[in-house]
Amino acid sequence: MAKVIKLRKGLDVNLKGKATKETATVSCPGEYALVPDDFYGVKPKVVVKEGDAVKAGDALFVDKLHPEVKFVSPVSGTVSMVERGDRRKLLSIRVKADEKQEARQFDTKGDLKALMMESGLFAFLRQRPYDVVANPDDAPKAIFVSAFNSMPLSQDFEYVLQGQEAEFQAGLSALAKLAKVYLGVSAKQSAKALTEAKDCEVNIFDGPAPAGNVGVQINHVSPINKGEVVWTLGAEEVIFLGRLLKTGTVDFTRTIALAGSEVKAPKYYKVKVGQKLTTLLDGTINAEGARIISGNVMTGLKTCAEGFLGAHATEVNVIPEGDHADEMLGWIMPRFNTFSTHRSYFSWLLGKKKEYVIDARVKGGERHMIMSGEYDKVFPMDIYAGYLVKAIIAGDIDRQEALGIYEVAPEDFAIAEFVDSSKLELQRIVREGLDILRKENA
Amino acid sequence: MNPIKKLFDNIHPYVEEGGKFHAFRSLVDGFETFAFVPNTTSRVGSVNIHDAIDSKRIMSLVVIALLPALFFGMYNVGYQNALATGHLGDATFWGMFWYGFLAVLPKIIVSYVVGLGIEFTVAQWKNEEIQEGFLVSGIIIPMIVPVTCPLWMLAIAVAFSVILAKEIFGGTGMNIFNPALITRAFLFFSYPSAMTGDAKVWVAQDTILGLGYKATDAYTAATPLGEAAQAGFQGFTPDQIQNAITGLIPGCIGETSVIAIALGGLLLLWTGIASWKTMLSVFVGGAATGYLMQALGLTQIQWYEQLVLGGFAFGAVFMATDPVTSCRTECGKYVYGLLIGFIAVLVRVLNPGYPEGMMLAILLMNLFASLIDYCFVQSNINMRAKRATVK
Numbered sequence: 001m002a003k004v005i006k007l008r009k010g011l012d013v014n015l016k017g018k019a020t021k022e023t024a025t026v027s028c029p030g031e032y033a034l035v036p037d038d039f040y041g042v043k044p045k046v047v048v049k050e051g052d053a054v055k056a057g058d059a060l061f062v063d064k065l066h067p068e069v070k071f072v073s074p075v076s077g078t079v080s081m082v083e084r085g086d087r088r089k090l091l092s093i094r095v096k097a098d099e100k101q102e103a104r105q106f107d108t109k110g111d112l113k114a115l116m117m118e119s120g121l122f123a124f125l126r127q128r129p130y131d132v133v134a135n136p137d138d139a140p141k142a143i144f145v146s147a148f149n150s151m152p153l154s155q156d157f158e159y160v161l162q163g164q165e166a167e168f169q170a171g172l173s174a175l176a177k178l179a180k181v182y183l184g185v186s187a188k189q190s191a192k193a194l195t196e197a198k199d200c201e202v203n204i205f206d207g208p209a210p211a212g213n214v215g216v217q218i219n220h221v222s223p224i225n226k227g228e229v230v231w232t233l234g235a236e237e238v239i240f241l242g243r244l245l246k247t248g249t250v251d252f253t254r255t256i257a258l259a260g261s262e263v264k265a266p267k268y269y270k271v272k273v274g275q276k277l278t279t280l281l282d283g284t285i286n287a288e289g290a291r292i293i294s295g296n297v298m299t300g301l302k303t304c305a306e307g308f309l310g311a312h313a314t315e316v317n318v319i320p321e322g323d324h325a326d327e328m329l330g331w332i333m334p335r336f337n338t339f340s341t342h343r344s345y346f347s348w349l350l351g352k353k354k355e356y357v358i359d360a361r362v363k364g365g366e367r368h369m370i371m372s373g374e375y376d377k378v379f380p381m382d383i384y385a386g387y388l389v390k391a392i393i394a395g396d397i398d399r400q401e402a403l404g405i406y407e408v409a410p411e412d413f414a415i416a417e418f419v420d421s422s423k424l425e426l427q428r429i430v431r432e433g434l435d436i437l438r439k440e441n442a
Numbered sequence: 443m444n445p446i447k448k449l450f451d452n453i454h455p456y457v458e459e460g461g462k463f464h465a466f467r468s469l470v471d472g473f474e475t476f477a478f479v480p481n482t483t484s485r486v487g488s489v490n491i492h493d494a495i496d497s498k499r500i501m502s503l504v505v506i507a508l509l510p511a512l513f514f515g516m517y518n519v520g521y522q523n524a525l526a527t528g529h530l531g532d533a534t535f536w537g538m539f540w541y542g543f544l545a546v547l548p549k550i551i552v553s554y555v556v557g558l559g560i561e562f563t564v565a566q567w568k569n570e571e572i573q574e575g576f577l578v579s580g581i582i583i584p585m586i587v588p589v590t591c592p593l594w595m596l597a598i599a600v601a602f603s604v605i606l607a608k609e610i611f612g613g614t615g616m617n618i619f620n621p622a623l624i625t626r627a628f629l630f631f632s633y634p635s636a637m638t639g640d641a642k643v644w645v646a647q648d649t650i651l652g653l654g655y656k657a658t659d660a661y662t663a664a665t666p667l668g669e670a671a672q673a674g675f676q677g678f679t680p681d682q683i684q685n686a687i688t689g690l691i692p693g694c695i696g697e698t699s700v701i702a703i704a705l706g707g708l709l710l711l712w713t714g715i716a717s718w719k720t721m722l723s724v725f726v727g728g729a730a731t732g733y734l735m736q737a738l739g740l741t742q743i744q745w746y747e748q749l750v751l752g753g754f755a756f757g758a759v760f761m762a763t764d765p766v767t768s769c770r771t772e773c774g775k776y777v778y779g780l781l782i783g784f785i786a787v788l789v790r791v792l793n794p795g796y797p798e799g800m801m802l803a804i805l806l807m808n809l810f811a812s813l814i815d816y817c818f819v820q821s822n823i824n825m826r827a828k829r830a831t832v833k
Contacts, residue, residue: 013491225826225829225831226830228831291490293490297490298490299489300490301487319490321483322483323481326444326447326481328444328477330478330494330496330498330499331476331498331502335494338494339493340493340495342495342713343713344503345494345495358492359483359491360491361479361480361483361484361492362480362492363479363492364479364497365480365496365571366571367571367573367615368612368613368615370575370765371715371765372717372768373770382825384819386770387770402827403819403823404826414489417492418489418491419493419495420493421493421495421496421497421500423492423496425487427487427488427489428485428487428488431487
């Protein structure tokens with residue numbers, strides 16, 4: 001029987017527009033894009049030219065420091081654009097998909113790590129500390145996979161898993177050859193493929209968001225100490241690995257949740273990594289004044305309808321932007337329809353069942369940290385979140401280290417950032433702290 | 443379009459960089475953000491949605507929580523005046539309230555004008571938004587001074603505390619000491635005769651705009667704690683304690699009524715703005731020390747009397763719980779509160795000079811709050827260091 005870990009801290013925000021459990025497929029012609037920024041910490045080196053023909057699984061760019069780690073095209077087609085920004089920073093590589101899809105055939109018999117690096121799957125592995133793409137030279141003490149996402153409007157992995165159980169198990173078993181694998185399962189999930197998964201240690205987490213964050217799970221199961229490295233992989237990416245081992249070709253097809261209050265009929269869609277969002281959003285959302293988020297509403301990046309699905313995004317959330325709200329006297333009005341964890345609003349009266357529409361406004365000015373204990377209430381780790389943030393702001397590297405920065409990723413602070421009355425950009429602050437530390441320790 | 447929104451939109455070009463009235467940017471900005479929730483949306487790379495709570499609403503709620511004590515204080519100023527001049531029989535409720543209102547209002551105005559003036563100037567100078575912290579300090583300050591405190595003293599003290607206790611540290615959220623208490627401490631040590639002295643200070647002695655009564659000779663009324671510090675004190679009568687709970691005793695303007703303070707305290711606890719851990723442990727610390735002192739025969743004051751007299755309740759509810767200057771770790775809050783209660787009663791009982799010790803206790807613990815936190819944070823750090831194999 002798997003161990004049940006009960007988490008009390010955290011917050012579930014009940015947002016309107018959850019995806020219903022049906023899956024639509026959309027035709028996927030046109031352009032795909034691979035965005036290097038999605039693979040944080042990599043120095044990209046382009047290995048194709050505009051006009052080159054590529055197959056699904058052919059490298060588009062590699063990491064300068066580890067050229068063996070390849071970042072591959074999700075489709076076969078022609079490289080249509082190598083988009084660069086200021087100071088020739090590589091923004092994206094776009095591939096115009098062919099009518100008839102071809103995939104590169106990999107030899108699945110050899111060394112697993114080499115296969116993963118060659119086929120672009122290694123690129124999906126992230127490492128703690130620093131929350132960057134894993135370094136193939138490291139020997140991780142464990143690989144963590146979280147089988148659920150607890151954030152609002154997120155994908156329900158148990159639903160996505162249906163019909164892909166064998167691939168998922170194959171992926172887990174393969175990962176177990178690299179290091180010990182821990183699978184984090186939600187108390188609400190009952191699928192045997194999860195609770196009775198083989199070749200891994202299953203832990204059940206019972207609690208509100210961010211219980212599904214792999215960082216929280218690591219902290220409770222096997223906290224990262226200085227000098228240790230842990231790898232993490234998204235649950236759907238484990239399926240990618242299973243597919244590769246089964247067929248010898250890459251298939252980056254995800255079942256993502258298109259959800260949010262501005263989506264007309266929120267449901268699941270089968271899409272490929274890097275797919276253009278117009279294929280998904282045309283006619284399915286109220287585009288006027290909407291904020292389209294590639295990824296989750298708490299952690300994802302704002303993009304536009306012409307944007308592309310991020311490499312790690314398991315959902316696309318669409319919420320109102322709210323930049324023309326002109327709400328009067330917010331500091332004193334009762335604001336009955338507004339969600340807040342604070343008792344000066346009335347959302348505590350309306351029960352947990354009520355679904356809220358929350359727009360993208362910050363709803364206040366940025367201040368120094370005033371209230372105490374706000375972060376700790378929604379930060380289910382054995383870490384003083386407020387003190388860690390202060391240490392990062394102060395640039396005190398020794399103290400960051402002492403307070404446990406190696407265990408966290410920006411996403412772990414998402415809920416704390418949501419409830420913060422001082423409106424500090426915690427995820428950005430933590431990202432900067434991790435970057436500085438990585439540079440110092442390099 | 444909303445006419446007020448339009449007005450602000452019209453003003454904007456004048457106060458922006460290069461505009462004619464750029465010097466008033468922080469002022470206009472301050473008013474606009476109060477009139478309208480800012481329409482700024484989350485930046486890319488941060489969380490896309492936010493809780494609706496912000497520091498404006500928090501600070502406004504604290505001000506609302508202070509209002510019962512403030513209004514009662516106004517009434518009590520009139521009541522004490524009528525009592526002192528022997529007119530209690532013919533004074534009306536509203537007559538006493540308006541008298542007190544007129545006596546207190548100038549202090550509130552001076553406190554806000556001086557304090558907010560400095561805040562606006564600093565915000566303009568640093569090109570930042572106005573911080574709301576002084577909204578609370580500005581109303582607390584008139585409530586913790588005697589009614590006879592001259593306005594010029596108040597102005598100097600407010601300026602001193604806002605600049606030296608807050609702004610030089612970086613503004614609200616960065617200060618070590620509670621600015622309202624620094625104001626009081628400044629007055630207390632610079633102008634002791636106006637703050638305690640010969641007990642004349644607690645009662646307004648003159649008419650204001652025809653309201654109230656003029657005392658014929660200098661009338662003295664000591665606070666109960668002042669009385670208890672005199673030689674030959676034999677303990678309070680039940681009547682005195684009942685008056686201390688309703689608040690009809692001489693004292694600083696807002697500190698007298700335990701009932702009015704409790705109303706505000708309940709709002710703060712309910713909304714979670716004040717930590718119940720801090721508040722409770724101040725009372726527990728005070729009661730325990732009071733009991734001990736009485737058992738040792740050092741004082742005639744009962745332990746429960748310590749909690750309702752003087753500034754104890756006001757300090758415990760509104761000042762010790764200031765999130766910025768109190769402990770930030772949850773365990774630290776217990777230690778912090780207990781020590782405040784302990785020191786406050788200790789000063790009251792053992793110090794012959796000052797009958798009241800709450801202000802000094804809180805200021806002293808403000809200083810030690812970081813040290814208490816340090817111990818708890820350090821234990822977390824040690825736990826992590828112990829786990830690590832690489833040093």
